[in-house]
Amino acid sequence: xxxxxxxxxxxxxxxxxxxxxxxxxxxxxxxxxxxxxxxxxxxxxxxxxxxxxxxxxxxxxxxxxxxxxxxxxxxxxxxxxxxxxxxxxxxxxxxxxxxxxxxxxxxxxxxxxxxxxxxxxxxxxxxxxxxxxxxxxxxxxxxxxxxxxxxxxxxxxxxxxxxxxxxxxxxxxxxxxxxxxxxxxxxxxxxxxxxxxxxxxxxx
Numbered sequence: 001x002x003x004x005x006x007x008x009x010x011x012x013x014x015x016x017x018x019x020x021x022x023x024x025x026x027x028x029x030x031x032x033x034x035x036x037x038x039x040x041x042x043x044x045x046x047x048x049x050x051x052x053x054x055x056x057x058x059x060x061x062x063x064x065x066x067x068x069x070x071x072x073x074x075x076x077x078x079x080x081x082x083x084x085x086x087x088x089x090x091x092x093x094x095x096x097x098x099x100x101x102x103x104x105x106x107x108x109x110x111x112x113x114x115x116x117x118x119x120x121x122x123x124x125x126x127x128x129x130x131x132x133x134x135x136x137x138x139x140x141x142x143x144x145x146x147x148x149x150x151x152x153x154x155x156x157x158x159x160x161x162x163x164x165x166x167x168x169x170x171x172x173x174x175x176x177x178x179x180x181x182x183x184x185x186x187x188x189x190x191x192x193x194x195x196x197x198x199x200x201x202x203x204x
Contacts, residue, residue: 017029017030017031018030019033019061019064019065030064030065030068031068031072033065033068034065034068034069034071034072035072037065037069038069038072038073041069044122044123044124044158045124045158059098059102062102066104066105070105073107078107078108078109079107079108079109080105080106080107080108081106081107081108081111082105082106083103083104083105083106084103084104084105084106084131084155085101085102085103086101086102086103086104087100087101087102088101118156123156123157123158124158124159125158125159126156126158126159127156127157127158127159128154128155128156129154129155129157130152130153130154130155131152131153131154131155132150132151132152132153133150133151133152133153134148134149134150134151135148135149135150135151136148137149
């Protein structure tokens with residue numbers, strides 16, 4: 001898996017400090033964008049700053065932004081402790097329109113050992129995923145000759161804002177709809193029973 005170049009061929013740059021849209025109408029200052037994104041990370045809204053980029057957020061640009069954020073975090077004393085590799089499924093890559101798996105950095109400040117106590121309030125719409133961790137013991141020779149060690153990993157991250165809340169709302173609406181149908185059916189059956197009982201009594 002190779003990292004794409006800093007910018008795609010059609011992207012213009014100014015001393016590597018700006019992201020410029022293909023039509024030249026928009027540009028984003030990388031250090032300022034990195035500072036904004038890091039602020040959103042601290043506020044537990046990591047995706048907020050990327051929404052404004054919209055369709056301009058290509059894979060090469062995402063890596064450029066990631067490097068800028070990493071440089072900012074390292075300048076503040078943070079240390080990277082590994083990488084997260086995603087989109088390893090061909091079906092997922094086809095759905096997203098990308099040709100390779102992607103990766104991002106993991107940070108020691110966000111790493112927790114097994115048995116650690118966590119605060120639910122530290123996460124915005126907590127999402128939990130089971131992952132497979134790979135520890136590189138030796139990288140001598142080709143990739144097939146590397147010595148690795150596997151370990152189970154639990155990933156805790158912020159969910160998409162409002163998504164889980166929306167799921168809860170939808171479930172509650174479905175439950176209310178089911179309850180309404182049940183009550184309607186129960187009332188209908190009760191009315192039918194009363195009507196039959198009245199008819200039987202009148203014939204007597």
